[in-house]
Amino acid sequence: MFQSYDGLCGIGELAERAGVTVKTVRFYSDNGLLPEASRSAGGHRRYGPDSLERLRMIRSLRTMDLPVPTVRRILDEDDTAGRAGGALEDAVAGQLRTLGSQLRALRWREAALRSVQESPAAERAGRLRLIGTVAAPPSTAPLARFWRGWLPPRMPAGAVTAFLEVAVPQPPDDPEPGQVLAFAGLCAMVTGPCDGDEPTQPHAHRTAGARASAVLYAGLAEAYDLAGIEMRQDRGPGPGDALDGFVDAYASARNTADTPDFRRALAQRLAADPRIDRYWELTAELVSPPGGRPEPTPGTAHDWLLAALESQSVPR
Known part of the structure; x- marks a missing residue:
C-alpha cells in the first residue's frame, strides 16, 4: 500500500x-x-x-x-x-526454440572459425570461402533438393520422405571443425556444376513406374540397415539376410525371380552404374563421432552389399 x-x-x-x-x-x-x-x-x-x-x-x-x-x-x-496460463507457456516455449536456434548458430560459427584457425595458412582462404557459403545454423534444403532430382519421378511422397530421412544427414548441434567442413563440402558438391552428361541416377534404379520405385527403395532401406549391423560388427561382405533383401528389392521392383542369373546380371549393372562416393564419404565424416569409428551410410552399405553380391556372382 x-x-x-x-x-x-x-x-x-x-x-x-x-x-x-x-x-x-x-x-x-x-x-x-x-x-x-x-x-x-x-x-x-x-x-x-x-x-x-x-x-x-x-x-x-x-x-x-x-x-x-x-x-x-x-x-x-x-x-x-x-x-x-497458456499464453505464458506458449511464449516461454517459443523463446526457448528461438534461443536454441541462436545457440546452434553460435556453436556452428565457433566450429567454423576454429576450422579456419587450425588450417594451414595456404588453405585458409579456400576454406573460408567454402564454409562461408553455409548459413548458421545450416540448412539441409540443398541436399534434399539434390536427392529429389535424383530420385525417379512420380515416386509416392511417403517413399520420398523415407528416403530423404536416410540420405540427408542432419548437421550436429555442437559440431567439430571437421564436421563443419564436411557439411560445407556436401553443399558445395550438390550445388556445383555436374561434370559431363552422365546422369547421377543409377541405371539399375530405373524402374517401370512410381509404385515399383517405392518398392525398390523401401527394400533397399531395409537391406542397408541390415548391412549396417554387419559392418558395425566388423563382418566382411557375405551371404545372409542383408544380401537377400538387397537382391529381393531389385527383383520385386522388376517383378522377377531371384535366380543366379538375375544376381549375375544385377552385379554387372550395379558395378557399371555412376557413383557418388564423395557424397557418402563426407556424410560419414559428418555423422561419425570425431576421431571415432565411421558410421555406416547408405553408400557404404551399398558397397558392402555389392561386394557380397559380386562374390557370389562369378561369371559362368
Whole structure:
C-alpha cells in the first residue's frame, strides 16, 4: 500500500520502487500494459497499489525479450483467470526454440572459425570461402533438393520422405571443425556444376513406374540397415539376410525371380552404374563421432552389399 492520502502513487514513486525509469513506466502505460488509476488535478498519472507488482511482472516478461503484444496477452489472461496460463507457456516455449536456434548458430560459427584457425595458412582462404557459403545454423534444403532430382519421378511422397530421412544427414548441434567442413563440402558438391552428361541416377534404379520405385527403395532401406549391423560388427561382405533383401528389392521392383542369373546380371549393372562416393564419404565424416569409428551410410552399405553380391556372382 502506498503511503499517500488516497492510497495511490505518482509515476516517479512507482518507477523508483520498481527500479525502472519514469520513461519506461510511461511507455508501458501508453501501450495499455499498466493502467492508470486516475489523474491528479494537474494531469499527473496516479497508480493503484497493484501497479507495483504488475510493473515488476511486465519487467520480468520483457527481460525474456517477449514483445509487447505477447506481454499484453499474458497480462490479459492473468487478469481474466487470476493466473498466467497458456499464453505464458506458449511464449516461454517459443523463446526457448528461438534461443536454441541462436545457440546452434553460435556453436556452428565457433566450429567454423576454429576450422579456419587450425588450417594451414595456404588453405585458409579456400576454406573460408567454402564454409562461408553455409548459413548458421545450416540448412539441409540443398541436399534434399539434390536427392529429389535424383530420385525417379512420380515416386509416392511417403517413399520420398523415407528416403530423404536416410540420405540427408542432419548437421550436429555442437559440431567439430571437421564436421563443419564436411557439411560445407556436401553443399558445395550438390550445388556445383555436374561434370559431363552422365546422369547421377543409377541405371539399375530405373524402374517401370512410381509404385515399383517405392518398392525398390523401401527394400533397399531395409537391406542397408541390415548391412549396417554387419559392418558395425566388423563382418566382411557375405551371404545372409542383408544380401537377400538387397537382391529381393531389385527383383520385386522388376517383378522377377531371384535366380543366379538375375544376381549375375544385377552385379554387372550395379558395378557399371555412376557413383557418388564423395557424397557418402563426407556424410560419414559428418555423422561419425570425431576421431571415432565411421558410421555406416547408405553408400557404404551399398558397397558392402555389392561386394557380397559380386562374390557370389562369378561369371559362368
